[in-house]
Amino acid sequence: MKKLGIVLGLAAALVLQSTFFSLWAWTGVKPDLVTVIVILTGLLHGLAPGSLVGFLSGLVLDYAVGRLIGAGAVSKMLVGGLSGWLAPRIFGDHLAVPPLVVLVGTWLEQFVYLLLAKAFGSNLPLSKGFWTVVLPVGLVNVVFAFPIYYALVALGQIPRQGGLEG
Amino acid sequence: MRWIMGRWPTLVTILAAFVLIGLIYLTADGRPQLSPWERKIKDSIAPVYRVFSGLTDFTNHWVGVIRNYSRLQKENEVLLQEIEWMKRRLDRVDQLEQENADLRAALGFHFTRDHQPVAAEIVARSPSNWFDKVVINRGEGDGLKAGDAVVTPAGVVGRIYATSNTTAEVMLINDDRSAFGATVVRTGDPVVIEGSGSLSELRLKPLVKEIDVQTGDQIVTSAMSGIYPQGLPVGVVTAVDKGQYGISISAIVVPHVDLARIGQVFVLK
Numbered sequence: 001m002k003k004l005g006i007v008l009g010l011a012a013a014l015v016l017q018s019t020f021f022s023l024w025a026w027t028g029v030k031p032d033l034v035t036v037i038v039i040l041t042g043l044l045h046g047l048a049p050g051s052l053v054g055f056l057s058g059l060v061l062d063y064a065v066g067r068l069i070g071a072g073a074v075s076k077m078l079v080g081g082l083s084g085w086l087a088p089r090i091f092g093d094h095l096a097v098p099p100l101v102v103l104v105g106t107w108l109e110q111f112v113y114l115l116l117a118k119a120f121g122s123n124l125p126l127s128k129g130f131w132t133v134v135l136p137v138g139l140v141n142v143v144f145a146f147p148i149y150y151a152l153v154a155l156g157q158i159p160r161q162g163g164l165e166g
Numbered sequence: 167m168r169w170i171m172g173r174w175p176t177l178v179t180i181l182a183a184f185v186l187i188g189l190i191y192l193t194a195d196g197r198p199q200l201s202p203w204e205r206k207i208k209d210s211i212a213p214v215y216r217v218f219s220g221l222t223d224f225t226n227h228w229v230g231v232i233r234n235y236s237r238l239q240k241e242n243e244v245l246l247q248e249i250e251w252m253k254r255r256l257d258r259v260d261q262l263e264q265e266n267a268d269l270r271a272a273l274g275f276h277f278t279r280d281h282q283p284v285a286a287e288i289v290a291r292s293p294s295n296w297f298d299k300v301v302i303n304r305g306e307g308d309g310l311k312a313g314d315a316v317v318t319p320a321g322v323v324g325r326i327y328a329t330s331n332t333t334a335e336v337m338l339i340n341d342d343r344s345a346f347g348a349t350v351v352r353t354g355d356p357v358v359i360e361g362s363g364s365l366s367e368l369r370l371k372p373l374v375k376e377i378d379v380q381t382g383d384q385i386v387t388s389a390m391s392g393i394y395p396q397g398l399p400v401g402v403v404t405a406v407d408k409g410q411y412g413i414s415i416s417a418i419v420v421p422h423v424d425l426a427r428i429g430q431v432f433v434l435k
Contacts, residue, residue, distance in 0.1 A: 017293035018301075019218035023226055028365055028426060029295055062193075065294045066328070066335065069193040070186040072294075110295075117296060120194040123342035124296060124363050132364070133295050 005155040009037055009148075010057045014064060029136040032106060034061050036144050038076050039105040040098060040152050042083030054080025068117055075112040079105045102145040106138040195343060198312055198328050205330040209305075212333045215290040216303060223429065281315070281395055281434035284308055288429055289333070298338055298365065298425070300324075304433060305332045313393065315434040321399035321422035322387060323431050334433070338425055339400070340365055347390040348400050353378045356388060359400055365425045368401060370417040379406055379417055395434065 013033035021030035034057050042050020058076030062069040083105055090097060114129050170177065200208070231238070286302040304310055306329045316323040316336050324338040337344055344361035348370075356373040370379065383403040387394040401419040408415050 014293055015214060015218050018290040019215060020222045020225075022291035023222050023427070025426070032295065034293070061293055065292050065297055066299065067193060067196045067297050068190050070190040074186065074190075113296065116190065120190050122194070122363075128364070129296075137295055 002155050006037065006041060006053060006152070009151070010034055010053075010060075013037060014061060018064065026140055027132075027136055029133060029140055031140045031144055032110070032137050033141075033144060033148070034058075035076060035079065035106050035109050036102055036141050036148050037152070038080040039083045039102050039109075040145070040149050042080040042085075043087050043098065043101055043149075044152055045084065046087060047081050047084035050080035050082075050084030051077045052080075054078070068120060068122070071113055071116040071120070074116060075109045078112055079109040082108070098149040099142045099145040103138050103142050106141040107134055110134040110137050196327065196337075200328055200330065208330040209332050212289065212301075212303065212330075215301065219287075219289040283432040283434055284310065286316075286334075286431050286433055288431065296363075297342075298340065299327070300336045300338065300428070300431075302334050302336060302431060302433070303332070305329045305334050307331045309435055310334050310433055311435070315394045315398075316431050317394075317398055317434060318423050318428060318431055320424075321401065322394055323423055323425070323428060325393050326433065336431075339421060340368060340425055346393050347373070347388045348385050349388040350377070350379050350403075351384040351386055352380075353383075355379065356390065357385070359385065359419060366420060368419040368421055370403065370419050372415050377415060379403055379415065381406060385419055 013036075017030055017033060021033075024030075038050065038054040038057055041053045054076035055073045058073035059070065061076075062072040065072070083101055086101070090101075111130070111134050114124060114126065114134060117124050118126060284304055286304040286308075288300045289303045290301040292299045300323075302316070310326055310329055312326050312329060314326045314334075316325060322339055324336045324341070324344065326334045327337040328335045339346075339359065339361055340363065341361040342363040345358055348357050348359045349355065350357060355377040357377065357379070358371045358373055360369040360371060362369050370385065372379075381403055385400040385403065387396060387398040387400060389396040399422045401421040403417045404420050405418040406415065407417065
C-alpha cells in the first residue's frame with residue numbers, strides 16, 4: 001500500500017508538473033513535487049528507500065524531459081539518500097523539520113543538476129540559473145512540504161519518527 | 167574469481183556509474199528519434215495529459231473570468247467596435263488580394279503556398295524547470311514531421327523535434343539548442359537568433375561583420391533560416407552589447423510570443 005501510494009503520488013506529481021503547474025507557476029518557476037516526495041520518502045523511510053525512489057523517479061522525470069537522461073536520477077538519488085541518512089540524526093517530529101529538509105534538499109538537488117548539466121555541455125547560465133531557478137524552486141517546494149509529508153505519513157500508518165525504518 | 171565475488175557491490179556500483187555517465191553524455195542534446203515502444207508509451211500517455219490540460223485550462227479560464235469580469239466587459243465593447251472596423255478592412259484586403267492575384271497572373275508569376283497550417287493544442291510541457299518543451303495534440307497521423315515550424319499569430323514558437331502517432335514534441339525558440347537565421351527589419355541585416363534557456367529572452371548574433379542593430383528593432387525570420395518561412399515576427403531587441411572594442415556585437419531579443427502562456431499553435435507542414 002505504502003509503495004503503491006508513493007508510486008501513484010510520483011505519477012500524479014509528474015503529470016501535474018507537466019500540465020497544471022506549467023500555467024500556475026510562480027515567477028516562471030513550477031514546484032518540483034517529485035523532489036519533495038523523494039526527500040520526504042528519505043526522511044520517513046531512511047537512506048536506501050530514499051535513494052531508490054530518488055534514482056527511479058529521477059530517471060522517469062529525465063525521460064519525460066528528454067535530455068540528460070540520468071542527471072536527475074543522480075541528483076535525486078543523492079538528496080533522497082542524504083535525507084534518509086540525516087533522518088535519525090535530526091529531531092524527526094519537530095514541526096520545522098519537513099519544510100527545512102525540503103528547502104535545503106531542493107536547493108542541493110537543483111544545484112547538483114545544474115552542475116551536471118553544465119558538465120555535460122549545456123548552455124545553462126550558472127549564476128542566473130542559481131538565482132532564477134535553484135533558489136525559487138526551493139521556496140515553492142516548501143509550500144508543498146506539509147501536505148505531502150502528512151499524506152505520506154497517513155499512507156499505511158507510516159511511523160512519524162523519521163528514518164527509524166531505514 | 168574470489169576477489170571479484172568479494173567485491174561485487176563495489177564493482178556493480180562502478181559499472182552502474184559508468185553506464186549512467188554514458189547515458190547522460192549520449193542524451194545531453196536530446197533524442198529526436200524515438201523507438202517504436204517509446205512512441206506507443208507517448209501515445210498512451212497523451213490522453214492523461216489531455217484530461218489534466220483540459221482541467222487546467224478550465225480552471226484558468228474561470229479564475230480569469232471572475233478576476234477580470236468588469237475589465238472584460240469594457241474590453242468587449244471596445245473589441246466589438248474594432249471587429250466592425252476590421253470587417254470593413256477585410257473587405258478591402260479581399261479586394262486587394264484579388265487584384266494582386268490578377269496582376270501576378272498577368273505577369274506570369276506562380277503563387278504557391280508552401281506551408282499548410284495545422285491547428286494544434288498544447289497538452290503538456292516539460293516537467294522540468296531547466297529545459298522547456300511543449301507537447302501538442304497532433305502527430306504523424308496528422309502529417310506532421312520533425313522540423314516543421316510551429317507558430318502563433320503573434321510570431322514564431324519553435325519547431326517539431328520528435329513525433330509519435332498522436333503527439334509531437336516542440337523545441338521552443340528559447341531552447342539552448344535552438345538557432346535560426348533572421349533579419350533586422352529596419353536594416354535588413356542578417357542575424358542568428360539563439361535560445362538562451364530563459365523563457366523571456368533570445369540571443370541575437372550577427373551573421374556579417376558590420377551590422378546595425380538598436381534597441382527597439384523588430385526581428386523577423388529570414389529565408390535563410392531553413393526552418394521557418396520568411397517574414398514571421400520573432401521579437402524585439404531590448405538590449406545591445408557592443409563588446410569591449412565595439413566589434414563583437416550581440417543583443418537580447420524578447421520574443422513576441424509569450425512562451426510561458428501559449429495554449430494553441432499552428433504547425434506549418
